[in-house]
Amino acid sequence: MAIQAISPIYLQHQLLENSTAFYLLDVREPFEYEIAALAGSILIPMQEIPERLSDLDKNQAIVVICHHGMRSQQVAYFLDRQGFNFIYNLTGGIDAWARACDSGMALY
Numbered sequence: 001m002a003i004q005a006i007s008p009i010y011l012q013h014q015l016l017e018n019s020t021a022f023y024l025l026d027v028r029e030p031f032e033y034e035i036a037a038l039a040g041s042i043l044i045p046m047q048e049i050p051e052r053l054s055d056l057d058k059n060q061a062i063v064v065i066c067h068h069g070m071r072s073q074q075v076a077y078f079l080d081r082q083g084f085n086f087i088y089n090l091t092g093g094i095d096a097w098a099r100a101c102d103s104g105m106a107l108y
Contacts, residue, residue, distance in 0.1 A: 002080075003073070003076040003077060003080050003087045003088070003089055004087070004088050004089070005088070005089055005091045006063055006088040006089065006090055006091065007091050007092075007096075007100075008090065008091065008092065008096045008097040008099075008100040008101050009100055009101065011063060011088075011090060011097075012097075012100075012101045015040075019040065021061065022060075022061045022062065022063045022088070023042070023056070023057070023060050023061065023062045023063070024038050024040055024041035024042065024063050024065060025041070025042055025044060025056070025062050025063065025064050025065065025075075026038070026041045026042065026043045026044070026065045026066070026094075027044060027045060027046040027049065027064060027065065027066050027071055027072055027075045028043070028045065028046075028065070028066050028067055028071070028094070029045055030043065030045065032067060032094075032108070035106050035108050036094050036098060036105045036106045036107070036108065037094070038065060038094070038097065041065060046066070046071050046074070046075055049075055049078060049079075050078075053082060056079070056084070058082075058083055058084045058085060059085055059086070060086065061086040061088065062079065062084065062086065062087055062088065063088045063089075063090055064076045064079070064087065064088065064089050064090065065090045065093060065094055065097075066090075066093045066094070067093045067094055067095055067108075068092060068093040068095050068096075069089060069090060069091055069092050069093040069096070070093075072089050072090060072093060073089050076088070076089045095107060
């Protein structure tokens with residue numbers, strides 16, 4: 001299955017309807033996660049993904065999150081190649097989320 005882009009606004013609406021609709025996978029570094037993070041997101045830094053694949057459910061809808069959407073796109077492609085079925089890349093990353101959905105979230 002192809003990786004799908006998901007906009008911050010669309011994701012926000014989906015999470016408001018069902019907070020467990022997506023597994024929110026944040027692939028940034030711990031210091032970035034401390035600055036700003038989506039509630040309920042799980043931090044697995046990008047370089048740890050290959051050794052932590054067993055932590056993820058291949059049949060769950062996973063939204064991959066990073067700062068601007070580049071690292072998350074790379075991780076999304078990796079997960080797709082590993083047989084994950086429902087992978088989404090957060091368009092514009094946490095920066096776009098902060099600007100569109102959460103004006104109180106820190107920008108960096």
